[in-house]
Amino acid sequence: MLQNDPTSPVSPLAAYPPLPPAESRTRAPEFYGFVAWSSSSLLFVLYLLWALLPDSYLLRLGISWYPNREWAVLLPAYSIVLVLLTYFTYFALALAHTPAFSHISTITDSRAHLPPPDVPSPYLAHAHPNAxxxxxxxxxxxxxxVIYGPRTPPAELPPAGRPH
Incomplete structure (x- = not known):
């Protein structure tokens, strides 16, 4: 091993220009993406032909049976309703699993690091010098x-009918 070799322990500098990385990835996702794109495009074109061509053209093409044309409108409408219901369902589930404002989990959780109950006032330990x-x-x-002061009993309300 030479002293000026880039992989030498005495020469920490890397080679310039950097070496290209070894080709180890597969091209399968590219093929799957192309197949998905081309098949969805073909299905969309077939859907448009079925929805827009008159019956006489379809019969001339040799297509003797096809679904009723009302499904050309119903399928997109049902799809939009399904998407909206999905959003509504997830929103409703999030609201259903949200604790109430009065629930203790809105204030603290299981990760809170509270002092042990037998320690007398650990919050006053900062009062000692160099502590x-x-x-x-x-x-x-x-x-x-600390923010609002000690709890005081509410003032008595004056009886009804008397000015205060």
Whole structure:
């Protein structure tokens, strides 16, 4: 092995221009794509001929039986309805599996890292100098108390009929 060889451990530079990659892929997807494109195009042309040609032309071509022409309109209409119903179904399933606003899963999940219940106030550990407290998720109740203050009982409403 020479010292200036590009694969030498003492020469980390790659060869320029880079070598072409080894051809290892198959061309089968290209053939499948061509067959799918050509067969769908042929079926579409046959559909248009069936839907638009008069009966006399079809009989001259030797076609003696074909489905009723109303299916030329019904098939696209049913297809559009089927697509719309599919969207509606997926939307309804998503709504059905969405938890209510009052459900606990809208606030926390199974991955929440909460402090163990026997640890007395782990959130105050940051108050000590040079302390690096352990990282925990903050419960929503504590967040609400810090932002909105402690819970106070609601003020009594004045009796009805008296001005306040």
């Amino acid at each position: 690096i407290p352990e990282m925990y998720d903050i419960p929503i109740g504590l967040v609400n108390r």
